[in-house]
Amino acid sequence: MNGLTVTQAAARSGWSARMLRYLDEHGLVVPARSGGGYRLYGLAELNRLAGLRDLRTRFGVDPAHLVFARRLRREPELRAAVDGWLAAAEDSGSWIEWEQRKHERLLAA
Amino acid sequence: MNGLTVTQAAARSGWSARMLRYLDEHGLVVPARSGGGYRLYGLAELNRLAGLRDLRTRFGVDPAHLVFARRLRREPELRAAVDGWLAAAEDSGSWIEWEQRKHERLLAA
DNA sequence: CAAACATTCACACATGTGTGCTAAGGTTGC
DNA sequence: GCAACCTTAGCACACATGTGTGAATGTTTG
Numbered sequence: 460m461n462g463l464t465v466t467q468a469a470a471r472s473g474w475s476a477r478m479l480r481y482l483d484e485h486g487l488v489v490p491a492r493s494g495g496g497y498r499l500y501g502l503a504e505l506n507r508l509a510g511l512r513d514l515r516t517r518f519g520v521d522p523a524h525l526v527f528a529r530r531l532r533r534e535p536e537l538r539a540a541v542d543g544w545l546a547a548a549e550d551s552g553s554w555i556e557w558e559q560r561k562h563e564r565l566l567a568a
Numbered sequence: 569m570n571g572l573t574v575t576q577a578a579a580r581s582g583w584s585a586r587m588l589r590y591l592d593e594h595g596l597v598v599p600a601r602s603g604g605g606y607r608l609y610g611l612a613e614l615n616r617l618a619g620l621r622d623l624r625t626r627f628g629v630d631p632a633h634l635v636f637a638r639r640l641r642r643e644p645e646l647r648a649a650v651d652g653w654l655a656a657a658e659d660s661g662s663w664i665e666w667e668q669r670k671h672e673r674l675l676a677a
Numbered sequence: 678c679a680a681a682c683a684t685t686c687a688c689a690c691a692t693g694t695g696t697g698c699t700a701a702g703g704t705t706g707c
Numbered sequence: 708g709c710a711a712c713c714t715t716a717g718c719a720c721a722c723a724t725g726t727g728t729g730a731a732t733g734t735t736t737g
Contacts, residue, residue, distance in 0.1 A: 460704095460705075460706095464705095464712070464713070465712095465713075465714095466712075466713085475696075475697080476713095477695090477696060477697065477698090478695080478696070480714095480715095481694090481695070481696080487657070488657075493704080493705090493713095494704090495703070495704045495705075495713080495714085496703080496704080496713080496714060496715095497704070497705085497712085497713055497714075498713085498714090503656075506656070507653070507656060507657060510652075510653045510656070511653070513649070514649055514650065514653060517649070518643075518645075518646050518649065518650075520646070520649075520650065521694080521695080522694080522695080523693085523694065523695090524636050524650075525650065525653070525654070527633050527636060527637075528636075528640065528650050528651075528654060529654055531637065531640075532651075532654055534627075536627075537627045537629070540622070540623055540626070540627065540629075541623065541627075541629065541633075541634065541637050542637075542641075543619075544616070544619045544620070544623060544634070545634070545637060545638055545641055547615070547616065547619070548596070548597075548616060569734095569735075569736095573682075573683070574682095574683070574684095575682075575683085584726075584727080585683095586725090586726060586727065586728090587725080587726070589684090589685090590724095590725070590726080602683095602734080602735085603734090604683080604684090604733070604734045604735075605683075605684060605685095605733080605734080606682090606683055606684080606734070606735080607683080607684090630724080630725080631724080631725080632723085632724065632725090678737105679736100679737095680735100680736095680737095681734100681735085681736090681737105682733105682734080682735075682736100683732100683733075683734065683735090684731100684732075684733065684734085685730105685731090685732085685733100686729105686730085686731090686732105687728100687729090687730085688727105688728085688729085688730105689726100689727085689728085689729105690725100690726085690727085691724100691725085691726085692723100692724080692725085692726105693722100693723085693724080693725105694721100694722085694723080694724100695720100695721090695722085695723105696719100696720085696721085697718105697719085697720085698717100698718085698719085698720105699716105699717085699718085699719105700715105700716085700717085700718105701714100701715095701716090702713100702714080702715090703712105703713075703714065703715100704711100704712080704713065704714085705710100705711085705712075705713085706709105706710100706711095706712100707708105707709095707710095707711105
């Protein structure tokens with residue numbers, strides 16, 4: 460049985476064991492399994508857990524965001540549709556003005 | 569006062585007036601305003617509302633997803649970090665197996 | 678000016694997501 | 708074989724998102 464168990468991986472990664480199971484369930488960090496069904500975390504998994512932590516602290520990216528970003532990578536039609544919509548929105552310029560008003564709101568608060 | 573008011577635009581777009589205000593608030597479809605503060609929807613806005621509807625029905629894309637996709641476009645560091653993380657995840661292969669197990673689960677249900 | 682409509686604000690509720698905890702049962706390693 | 712750990716399933720809760728509805732107030736237009 461080679462690799463860390465879920466609580467060992469939790470200790471080394473800073474996530475809770477519960478969260479590791481959650482990430483497994485959602486396909487974001489999927490460890491190997493022992494014959495008896497124990498999760499076995501190796502170096503690759505620990506690195507991905509560290510990367511996740513980085514994404515969260517630096518950018519506020521949650522698991523749900525990554526699930527959607529993964530769809531964008533893997534579904535070209537979806538990517539094209541979303542990109543097209545956003546591009547049109549930028550052309551019209553309304554986004555820029557909205558962004559400015561958002562900053563005004565923040566200053567006023 | 570040129571353009572449709574919020575309930576007129578709602579009728580023509582199929583969204584509720586409430587939702588149009590929500591989309592405005594989140595910067596996704598931002599109409600012009602009359603001197604007195606009324607929202608004024610023009611052709612560009614109606615088109616974007618139709619596009620939104622299409623994104624939702626074809627792909628299940630919610631407003632929150634678009635807000636994140638917009639961040640991906642506008643924050644190169646974020647895009648690089650997310651893309652790198654997902655690429656590493658794909659290389660390790662675990663995603664593929666997870667996807668297979670997901671299909672098995674669906675078949676079993 | 679008055680009727681018809683808009684505005685913002687707020688309460689309310691359903692659903693989804695992230696997280697902790699417990700229960701009942703299986704695995705591992707000494 | 709036993710202690711220590713794991714598994715899944717479930718309840719519970721807080722927070723965010725999407726949506727309806729109502730109140731108090733302001734705008735438009737005939």
